[in-house]
Amino acid sequence: MVPVRRIVIAVFPEVDLLDVTGPAEVFALANRVTSGQAGYEVQLAGPAAGPVRTFAGVRVLADVAFADIGPGLDTLLVPGAVDMTDAGPVALVDPAVVAWVLETASRSRRVASVCVGAHLLAAAGLLDGKTATTHWSTAAQLAAEHPEVTVDPDPIFVRADHGRLWTGAGISACLDLALALVAEDLGEQTALAVARQLVVYLKRQGGQSQFSVPLSMPAARRDIDALREWIGDHLDRDLAAPALAARMCLSERHFARVFRQETGMTPAAYVEAARVELARRLLETTDEPLDRVAANAGLGSAETLHRAFRRRLATTPAAYRRRFRTAA
Template sequence: MPLTHRVVIAVFPDVDLLDVTGPAEVFALANRETSGRAGYQVRLAGPVAGEVRTSAGVRLLADLGFAEVGGQVDTLLVPGAVDMTDGGPVARIDADVVAWVKETAPYARRVASVCVGAHLLAAAGLLDGKTATTHWSTAAQLAADHPAVTVDADPIFVRTDRGRVWTGAGISACLDLALALVAEDLGEDVALAVARQLVMYLKRQGGQSQFSVPLSRPAASRRDIDELRLWIADHLDEDLSAQALASRMCLSERHFARVFKQETGASPAAYVEAARVEAARRLLETTDCPLDQVAAAAGLGSAETLHRSFKRQLATTPAAYRRRFRTTT
């Protein structure tokens, strides 16, 4: 008979829909990929049993009220909700959820937050003295509201307290977090099988950044600069010097450099290096190509340049990065 992993996901008014359904789908697929041997039993719990309206307007049905959950919880999963203000999104602190998490967490094998759910874990005192992540847009709020928490806005997820407490980053990273929980329970092979069913590009590791280079820069006000950024990403092995890019834009090199930095926040050389390092990271994560081939494919020329760029951009070496993040299938 399969071991039962009882997963309880908190739901409450205006909860982010994907924060709930994304992990639930991962656990369901793990059951399917193992012909039921995974034993995940997912239940939704709310302040009371019954209908809950999410931020997307879609209604969910809570299987249980918080008072009905009891102590047999393997994984307690806490999603979040935000209120939109003139200053941007603000994580909502639901007092009922905080009280229930504080009461239930000691009896759960592990507790995980999804996206801005980290604010609820912090309010319940579960993140004091620990490193945590959350959606990048509310990371400053988490740090300001909870100075005892070390907030790292970059990783996809953070595992602390010997695996008892997990925090996940924004939105789609809920899938990466849930896959990591499956890998911990059932091994990498099952997690990768689930990732393939989800048609995910790869099962990302926790220490990786929430951002790709284009996403980590604000959108340019000039459409031609945005188009150039996309062109750069597709032509990393070509001449991307400031002179060549300026010529492509029909601008003087000096004027181009000034406009590019004003629009992207980075010099052309720094932006191109970051884009090439990102491409090299993907190759290191997914292939066994020698470092000189990785460097050539990413436009960095040589293994020596690859090494220098990794040290400058990531404070690590290509070999160390591959050892940590190489994903096998």
């Protein structure tokens, strides 16, 4: 008899739809590719059984009320909800949901949050003394409200407490988190088979960044946004600060001050980060030699590429390619 792995996903008003349906689809596909041997059984639990309106306006159906969950949970999956304010998204924390999460976590083998669901885990005290991630746009809120939690806004997901506690990053990273849970349960080959069914090019590892360099901090000035777009299209050009300042018709000193104010990075750091990001994509998707990758990314030489990877990713280009190269 196939052992049942019972997955309970919390749903409540304004919950993010993909945070619920993405992981559910991953577990369903794991059952399919293993001909049912994975044994995943997914239930949606809400304040009451019945329809729940998501942030997208689509209603999902809670199979069971929070109060009727009972024992025997393998994994408790907690998505989140946000309030879109003029200052940006603010994670919503419902005390009733927090209380249920705290009580139910004690009866679960494993607890995972998706996106801003980390705020619910933190409010329940489950992240105290641990490192966690969340959607980058609410990371500052999580850190401010819960100083006892070490918030890392960059990774796609964080595994803590010997695999008993997981936190995932924003929106589509729910697929990466769920694939990681499948890999831990059933092995990498099964997880990769599910990723292929999802037409996911790369089953990303938790240490990868959850956002790209151009989106890291939107600029208020249109000319800076236009410059960043131009930089991304011309990474093989001279992108030193004097050349960029001349393009903006600003003094080098004034340009450096404005650029850092708008992006949170120095021009040199931004350019290097953008070049490393392009190099990462080339390493993931091509078999070009390292000197060619370096040249195409504007880093000049394999030695410069190596130094930039060490500085920004704490690994080497060759090691990165071995880990993340996408099969042709």
